[in-house]
Structures are given as structure tokens and as C-alpha cells.
Amino acid sequence: MKAxxxxxxxxxxxxxxxxxxxxAAGLKYEGFFSSNVAVNxxxxxxxxxxxxxxxxxxxxxxxxxxxxxAVAGFTSIFVATLIEQHGxxxxxxxxxxxxxxxxxxxxMGAIIHWFKQPAFLITLAGMFLMRGCAFWLNTESVxxxxxxxxxxxxxxxxxxxxxxxxxxxxLAVGLIIGGVIGHTTxxxxxxxxxxxxxxxxxxxxxxxxxxxxGVYAFSGxxxxxAGLVGTLYTGSGNPSTGIGLELDAIAVVVIGGTVLTGGRGxxxxxxxxxxxxxxxxxxxxxDGRLSPWWARILVGVLLLAFILLQRGLVxxxxxxx
Numbered sequence: 001m002k003a004x005x006x007x008x009x010x011x012x013x014x015x016x017x018x019x020x021x022x023x024a025a026g027l028k029y030e031g032f033f034s035s036n037v038a039v040n041x042x043x044x045x046x047x048x049x050x051x052x053x054x055x056x057x058x059x060x061x062x063x064x065x066x067x068x069x070a071v072a073g074f075t076s077i078f079v080a081t082l083i084e085q086h087g088x089x090x091x092x093x094x095x096x097x098x099x100x101x102x103x104x105x106x107x108m109g110a111i112i113h114w115f116k117q118p119a120f121l122i123t124l125a126g127m128f129l130m131r132g133c134a135f136w137l138n139t140e141s142v143x144x145x146x147x148x149x150x151x152x153x154x155x156x157x158x159x160x161x162x163x164x165x166x167x168x169x170x171l172a173v174g175l176i177i178g179g180v181i182g183h184t185t186x187x188x189x190x191x192x193x194x195x196x197x198x199x200x201x202x203x204x205x206x207x208x209x210x211x212x213x214g215v216y217a218f219s220g221x222x223x224x225x226a227g228l229v230g231t232l233y234t235g236s237g238n239p240s241t242g243i244g245l246e247l248d249a250i251a252v253v254v255i256g257g258t259v260l261t262g263g264r265g266x267x268x269x270x271x272x273x274x275x276x277x278x279x280x281x282x283x284x285x286x287d288g289r290l291s292p293w294w295a296r297i298l299v300g301v302l303l304l305a306f307i308l309l310q311r312g313l314v315x316x317x318x319x320x321x
Contacts, residue, residue, distance in 0.1 A: 010257030010309060014272040017302070021279050029286040035162040041278035042168035046233060047072060047226045047241075048248055049171045049274045053178035054105075054222030055249040056270045057215050060182060062195035062262025063119040065216060067108065067126030068223035069245030071101050073238070074134040075227025080142035080237020090148045098224045104130065105220020109213035123216075127246070134239035141238040144231060152232050167233050174225070179267035181218075191215055195262020251303050252277055260307065276302065 026033040042049065051068045058065045075097040082093040108122050155166040164172075182188040190211045193201045201208055226245075231237050250260075256273030258265025280295045 010306060011266050011269045013309065014255060014257050014269050014276070018272045018276050018279065021276060025279060025283045025286070029283070032282070032286060037282060039162060039164055039168055041275055041282065042171050043165055044281070045274055045278045046167045046171040047230045048245065048252065048277065050174050050222050050226035050229060051245055051249045052252045052270050052274060053174050053267070054219030056178065056253050056258055056265065056267055057182055057188070057191055058219045059253050059258050059260060059262060060188070060195050060265055061191040061211065061215050062198065063112070063212070063215070064123065064250070065219045066120065066123040066246050067104070067130060068219060068249060069242035070127040070130035070134065071104065071220055071223035072227035072230060072242035072245055073240060074130040075101060075224045076230050076237040076241040077134050077138050077142065077239040078237070079228060079231050080144050081137050083144055083146050084142050090146055094228050097228055098221055101224025102217045102221040106213050106217035109216030112216070113209045113212040138239060141236050143236045149232065149235060153235065167229055170229055174222070175267065175271055182267050187211065187214060192263055197263070248277070251299055255302050255306050257306070
């Protein structure tokens with residue numbers, strides 16, 4: 001029981017920090033306790049949230065994916081260019097972007113596994129490759145004027161006084177799917193075993209290679225989906241989309257209690273990490289006097305605190321065995 005509480009402590013801490021932050025902001029700023037603010041936490045952070053889903057599973061397996069921001073940027077300008085300059089239907093352009101993102105991820109996973117290369121270096125190469133391709137396609141932002149995008153912007157689901165836009169709904173569905181894959185499937189359990197100890201996973205006969213290729217393919221798919229959702233959110237494509245997104249995604253996952261070295265974590269923690277990130281940004285917006293850099297400072301402090309907390313817990317659990 002004590003060991004289980006210790007393992008769940010980062011997740012519980014993240015949930016408590018989010019609750020304390022949201023309640024404190026609600027007490028200080030009039031109108032903060034509203035359904036619009038709650039929904040906007042998902043809407044405004046849909047691109048980051050979708051990227052963090054894939055990053056969570058990659059970190060489960062003890063890996064890292066630095067290419068996600070560049071994949072989102074490439075997808076954004078790729079889809080916009082195909083639609084506006086080549087007359088391709090948005091559904092076909094989106095499907096092609098998702099396939100490219102998944103294929104790139106699978107390729108990086110295969111190189112990481114079969115050539116025994118560090119994930120950091122291979123995904124760094126992927127980042128440069130996709131960022132370069134994005135600016136090769138177009139150096140300027142491209143507006144999307146297709147009727148399908150206009151209709152998508154008007155889609156809302158009413159739940160009493162709460163209106164949920166399409167972008168927020170996509171993120172919510174993505175988080176549920178990511179949680180199901182990570183915690184209820186054999187693939188998710190294999191990732192946690194792989195992150196806990198790759199050598200032991202091999203000795204147990206787990207499909208280590210297939211798991212690595214699969215999780216990087218899933219991360220690439222999520223990053224492409226994030227870029228696609230970014231075009232729905234802004235109504236345009238931009239090759240600069242997603243610069244620094246990979247670091248924000250890693251921060252959200254680690255603040256959510258997932259251990260950076262792999263083998264332990266929870267998708268619900270990523271949800272809390274994302275909500276903390278969004279709440280800090282909302283507080284800055286409501287206050288209006290604070291610089292946006294305060295968000296970076298607070299995220300940095302939280303990130304450092306959670307890394308130290310995780311380090312302490314790993315030692316405590318190890319001594320308790």
C-alpha cells in the first residue's frame with residue numbers, strides 16, 4: 001500500500017497542484033470559474049495536448065522524440081499548400097499528412113532499434129529534416145479558405161451551458177484513446193516493461209523492436225494530427241508552427257508524473273500537466289500585467305521540482321524493496 005502510494009505520488013501531486021492553481025485563480029480573478037475558461041484550457045492547448053499524447057507513450061518506453069514540433073509544422077504548411085495551391089481536398093491532404101507523420105516515426109523507430117542508435121540523435125535528425133521540408137514547401141504562412149474549414153470552425157456540441165468546439169473534442173477523444181492504448185492494451189504494457197528494463201523485456205520474449213517502431217509511429221501520427229488541428233484552429237498553415245513544441249510536450253509529460261527514464265507514468269498525469277500549463281497561461285491573460293515569460297519561469301520551476309521528486313521516489317521505492 002505504501003509503495004503504491006509512493007508510485008502514485010507524482011500523479012496525486014500534479015492533480016493537487018492543478019486544483020490549487022485553478023481555485024486560487026478563480027478566487028482572485030472574476031469570471032475565472034466559468035465553463036468557457038475550462039473549455040478553453042483544451043481548445044487553446046489542443047496542438048500541445050495531441051503532441052503530448054504520443055510523447056507520453058514514447059517516454060513510457062524510455063525514449064524521447066524531438067521531431068514532433070517539426071512534424072506539426074510540416075503538416076501545417078503541407079496541408080495548407082496542397083489545399084490552396086494545388087486544389088487538393090482537405091480530407092485527402094490531411095490523410096496524406098497523417099501517413100507521412102506515421103511513416104517518419106516508424107522509420108526513426110526502426111533506425112533506433114535496428115542500428116542501436118540513441119533516440120535523441122535520430123529524432124533530432126528527424127526534427128531538422130521535417131523543419132527543412134516545411135520551409136522548402138513554403139516560407140510564408142498560407143491562409144486556408146476551403147468551405148470545409150469554414151464549416152469545421154462553426155461546429156459546437158452543446159452540453160447545457162457548455163459549448164464544446166471541434167478542436168477541444170478532438171483533443172478529448174485523443175486523450176481517451178491514448179489512455180486506453182497506454183493502460184489497457186498489451187502494446188501499452190510492453191512499452192512500460194521496455195522502459196523499465198529493456199534487457200529484461202527481451203529475456204521475457206516481448207516484441208521490443210515492434211514496440212519501438214510502433215510507439216514512434218504513433219508519436220509521429222499524433223504530431224501530424226496536432227499540425228492538422230493547428231490548421232483548423234488558426235485557419236492557416238505556417239512552417240514555423242511547433243517551434244519549441246517538443247520541449248513543451250516533454251515538460252507537460254514530466255510535470256504529469258511520468259518518469260523521464262521510462263517504465264512508469266500515467267496518461268491522466270499528462271492531462272493534469274496540460275491543464276496546469278493552460279491554467280498558467282489563462283492566469284497571465286486574466287491578469288494582463290504579467291509578462292508571458294512568467295509562464296516559462298513557472299513551468300521551469302515545476303519541471304525541476306518534479307524531476308527532483310521523481311528522483312527521490314525512485315530511491316525511496318528502491319530502498320523499500
